[in-house]
Amino acid sequence: MDSREVRRAKKAAVFLKEISQLFYQAAQDNPDLKDIYPSRVKFSPDMGMCVIYFYSPHGRAYFEQKKPTLILFKPSLRTAVAGQIPMRRVPDFVFHYDDEYEKQQKVDDLISKLKAEGKF
Numbered sequence: 001m002d003s004r005e006v007r008r009a010k011k012a013a014v015f016l017k018e019i020s021q022l023f024y025q026a027a028q029d030n031p032d033l034k035d036i037y038p039s040r041v042k043f044s045p046d047m048g049m050c051v052i053y054f055y056s057p058h059g060r061a062y063f064e065q066k067k068p069t070l071i072l073f074k075p076s077l078r079t080a081v082a083g084q085i086p087m088r089r090v091p092d093f094v095f096h097y098d099d100e101y102e103k104q105q106k107v108d109d110l111i112s113k114l115k116a117e118g119k120f
Helices: 003-029 060-084 099-116
Strands: 037-043 049-055 092-097
Touching: 003 037, 003 060, 037 099, 049 060, 049 099, 060 092
Parallel strands: 049 092
Antiparallel strands: 037 049
């Protein structure tokens, strides 16, 4: 991993931490944002776009139902991130459901089941 990749990974970690904190605060005031949680971020190669992945224990349909509220919240979130993270340009945010989280849960459940049956 070269130094540029390390800097990008650090920036993603800082972004996720900051977005999680801001999102938690917003969810306290807006019940439409409850039960959806930021799980990871991914930047475009030019850092002009940041995909924020969300997970909900209620599934994809629940997230899609809440997505319009997220889109309305986007300008406030970008402004808040700009105030917290020093950078020349705040990327545009895109919101997606995180399928990876559900896949990982299924794998973990299968491993637990195999361990319980004594096959692992």
